[in-house]
Amino acid sequence: MEWLQLLALAVIQGLTEFLPVSSSAHLILPAQLLGWQDQGLAFDVAVHIGTLMAVLWYYRSYVGRMTIGALQGVQTRQMNPDLxxxxxxxxATLPAVIAGFLFKDMLEQHARSVAVITTTTLLFGALLWVADRRGSQRISLAAVGLGVATLIGLAQVLALIPGTSRSGITITAALLLGLHREDAANFSFLLSIPVILGAVVLMIAELASEAQIFSMLQLLVATMTSGVVAYLTIAFFIRLVNQLGMLPFVIYRLLLGLVLLVFFL
Known part of the structure; x- marks a missing residue:
């Protein structure tokens, strides 16, 4: 893999991991247009570690409070807001874990086509627009309860289908359930921490059986690039989400879906 390809894909991963626009759709375009080879598992591990580091650092105050809250809860045997x-x-992570375990092979066989990605890009882009327009924005992050978390977790299962966008579908569900835009994004991004961590662990377990095509320097650069871009993307999105709403991302998804429809189907 050339350095330009490596940097481009690392930037794409960092940008699309957290924006509600689907990373799988964006990784298809350069591969199809430019004939790039598959980046392989080691690259996937590297860029996912980068995005994991980005979200952990951005939400370090939340992570710190939840850690302390968990320790205090164990000591006092009492619930607290952070715990x-x-x-x-x-x-909310459990439904996706269970569904991924049960349907992983089936999805890899039947759901990775351009037709599926085009359909989900358009369909869930339109649903995001409906959620942003119809959501009541009356629930704060602190007020999220078991029912709301369960429904968001069930919605996250749909992200196993390429083109859906994990952040997109969880933000959509959160908005439909009444969360404020910023709180919907915060819950979605916090929910990405165990998801990305689990994905990294699984990919590392499979690395031993794959021939490596990268140097350690290339993997380090990919990790740092995706991490920096992901951190800036989260900061940008959280800062502007209340002002812009989801419409710019809805328009972008619909245009992307039309490009896929016209040129690849």
């Missing part, structure tokens, strides 16, 4: 949030995030 509650940590438990809700863990609970």
């Amino acid at each position: 509650k949030l940590a438990l809700l995030l863990a609970w």
Whole structure:
């Protein structure tokens, strides 16, 4: 893999991991247009570690409070707001873990086509627009309960289908359930921490059986590039989400879906 290709894909991963626009759709375009080879598992591990580091650093205050809250909860045997949030995030992660275990092989066989990605890009882009227009924006992050977390977690299962966008579908569900835009984004991004961590662990477990095509320097650069871009993307999105709403991302998804429809189907 050339350095230009490596940097371009690392930037794409950093940008699209957290924006509600689908990373799988964006990784298809350069591969199809430029004939780039598959980046391989080691590259995927590197860029996912970068995005994991980015979200952990951006939400370090939340992570620190949840850690302290969990320790205090164990010591006092009493619930506290930070422990509650940590438990809700863990609970909301379970549906995707179970579904991924049950349907991983089927999805890899039948759901990775351009037709599927085009359909989900358009469909869930339109649904994001509906959620942003119809959401009541009356629930704060602190007010999220078991029912809301469960429904967001169930929605996250759909992100196993390429083109859906994990952040897109969880933000959509959160908006439909009444969360404020910024709180919907915060819950979605916090929920990405166990998801990305789990994905990294699984990919590392599979690395031994794959021939490596990268030097350690290339993997380090990919990690740092995706991490920096992901951090800046989160900061940009959180800062502007209340002002812009989801419409710019809805328009972008619909245009991207049309490009895929016209040129690849």
